[in-house]
Amino acid sequence: xxxxxLICSDEECELTLEAVDHLVQLExxxxxxxxxxxxxxxxxxxxAVELEAPPEPALAA
Ligand SMILES: [Zn+2]
Numbered sequence: 001x002x003x004x005x006l007i008c009s010d011e012e013c014e015l016t017l018e019a020v021d022h023l024v025q026l027e028x029x030x031x032x033x034x035x036x037x038x039x040x041x042x043x044x045x046x047x048a049v050e051l052e053a054p055p056e057p058a059l060a061a
Contacts, residue, residue, distance in 0.1 A: 001020055001047065002043050002046060003019075003043070003046050004040050004044075005041050005043070006019060006039060007038065007039050008036050008038055009038065009039050013031060013033055013036065015033050020046060
């Protein structure tokens with residue numbers, strides 16, 4: 001998983017977006033406003049932030 005900061009590739013569109021996803025999915029993202037492709041401007045690995053719920057005690061008092 002990666003945390004990516006994306007901008008719209010359309011120069012007239014000011015959209016910026018942060019997304020957490022697999023790299024292939026990030027590259028497929030399109031702008032919600034104008035449907036242009038988004039460009040990744042920064043990316044960082046989130047290997048440690050896999051969605052993993054801590055185990056909860058099954059018995060409630
Ligand atoms: Zn756009």
